[in-house]
Amino acid sequence: MAISSSQSPRPLALSKQGENQLTIDWSDGHRSVYSWKQLRDNCPCAGCKGEFGQPPDPFRILTASELAPKPPLAPVEISPVGNYAYKIVWNDGHDTGLFTLEYLRQLCECPLCKTT
Amino acid sequence: MQPPGGTLQRLTLPSVKHLVAVTSGKGGVGKSTVATNLALALQMHGRRVGLMDADIYGPSIPIMMGVPHVDPQTTPFPIERFGIKLMSMGFVVPANQASILRGPMIHKYLTAFLTQITWGDLDYLLVDMPPGTGDAQLSLAQTAPLSGVVAVVTPQDVSLTVARRGIEMFRTVKVPILGVVENMSYFTGDDGKRYEIFRHGGGQKLAKDVGAPFLGEIPIDPRVAECSDAGDPIVHKFPDSEVAKAYLTLAGRVAEELQKAGPPQELPGLRM
Numbered sequence: 001m002a003i004s005s006s007q008s009p010r011p012l013a014l015s016k017q018g019e020n021q022l023t024i025d026w027s028d029g030h031r032s033v034y035s036w037k038q039l040r041d042n043c044p045c046a047g048c049k050g051e052f053g054q055p056p057d058p059f060r061i062l063t064a065s066e067l068a069p070k071p072p073l074a075p076v077e078i079s080p081v082g083n084y085a086y087k088i089v090w091n092d093g094h095d096t097g098l099f100t101l102e103y104l105r106q107l108c109e110c111p112l113c114k115t116t
Numbered sequence: 117m118q119p120p121g122g123t124l125q126r127l128t129l130p131s132v133k134h135l136v137a138v139t140s141g142k143g144g145v146g147k148s149t150v151a152t153n154l155a156l157a158l159q160m161h162g163r164r165v166g167l168m169d170a171d172i173y174g175p176s177i178p179i180m181m182g183v184p185h186v187d188p189q190t191t192p193f194p195i196e197r198f199g200i201k202l203m204s205m206g207f208v209v210p211a212n213q214a215s216i217l218r219g220p221m222i223h224k225y226l227t228a229f230l231t232q233i234t235w236g237d238l239d240y241l242l243v244d245m246p247p248g249t250g251d252a253q254l255s256l257a258q259t260a261p262l263s264g265v266v267a268v269v270t271p272q273d274v275s276l277t278v279a280r281r282g283i284e285m286f287r288t289v290k291v292p293i294l295g296v297v298e299n300m301s302y303f304t305g306d307d308g309k310r311y312e313i314f315r316h317g318g319g320q321k322l323a324k325d326v327g328a329p330f331l332g333e334i335p336i337d338p339r340v341a342e343c344s345d346a347g348d349p350i351v352h353k354f355p356d357s358e359v360a361k362a363y364l365t366l367a368g369r370v371a372e373e374l375q376k377a378g379p380p381q382e383l384p385g386l387r388m
Contacts, residue, residue, distance in 0.1 A: 008290075010381070010383065011383055011384060012384065013384055014384055014385065014386040015386065016386065016388065022386070074388065075386075075388060076387075076388055077385070077386070077387050077388065078385060078386040078387075079124070079126075079385045079386075079387075080126065080382065080383035080384070080385050081124050081258050082124075082126075082257045082258040082259065082289055082290070082291070083257075083262075083289065083290040083291060083380070083381060083382075083383065084257070084288065084289040084290040085289075086383070086385075087124055101290070
């Protein structure tokens with residue numbers, strides 16, 4: 001039998017819960033809950049991680065656009081990438097983070113995952 | 117990471133039942149030879165087959181399939197040869213010219229080959245991959261509806277260790293590994309004896325290590341290279357040869373594994 005992706009849990013459905021939460025129903029019956037802020041804070045893209053894992057310089061001079069008032073953070077689209085990840089397009093234009101399925105499972109904020 | 121300037125829009129190929137990549141982390145193991153002969157063997161099983169050359173820098177399909185020179189201005193693509201529909205960068209760029217391109221252009225060409233070519237109804241579209249785990253592999257895994265990959269190896273360790281990295285990449289991006297095929301497995305001498313020129317059992321060992329099916333052994337025959345250089349692959353030219361028979365068995369195994377794997381799965385998305 002070919003090695004298939006069925007060996008690890010897959011999302012069956014994504015839905016928006018309330019104003020600022022995402023839920024993912026997984027093939028193993030688990031339901032994950034994420035807040036927009038948590039997803040944005042944990043964006044795995046090279047820019048957010050800082051080049052090669054270095055955090056952004058806390059003493060950098062903020063640009064005018066960074067200081068301007070912004071609408072509340074929210075995704076515009078959460079689209080699958082191949083068979084292994086999701087790309088989140090945010091309302092501030094950021095769209096370079098690819099969240100792998102394993103990473104999303106790690107980030108799950110549901111009471112069950114938080115305690116274990 | 118997404119291709120700069122590109123998108124990760126999922127491509128759809130509604131007229132193609134199975135998109136299958138013939139791959140290996142390692143160069144020189146015979147990916148193109150296996151891809152062309154596997155394509156012909158699948159066709160002998162009565163299937164409609166296409167073969168797309170994803171090696172943009174070093175396309176081999178035009179010579180192996182006997183269409184080395186075409187005028188891209190006047191030729192409609194795909195080109196059909198021996199009943200197989202073909203597309204390759206070799207049809208577009210003259211043989212005396214190099215394709216000097218960075219990654220994003222590879223993504224662009226592969227996307228164009230998949231979506232802007234009228235492939236028509238196909239049971240299998242085989243993609244002959246370049247070696248490595250870079251732009252071409254990532255582009256396909258991120259955007260194309262791949263049913264699975266066939267990994268080609270030769271028996272010696274130096275080939276296996278690199279091929280393993282290739283397999284691990286597709287596992288990481290959750291594309292089904294249909295199995296491992298060992299090319300250049302052995303040579304049957306005039307004395308009827310089996311000579312294992314590049315050692316023995318590597319393909320089987322790799323398949324076991326990665327937990328994928330072992331799809332078969334393709335023997336060495338000098339006519340393989342002669343036929344490929346002459347543009348008439350051995351499965352077509354000498355269908356009764358030991359090599360051709362091995363390819364016919366391989367085609368049956370690949371079809372079987374594809375049946376088991378089923379159509380490629382798609383993840384659900386969410387638009388606000």
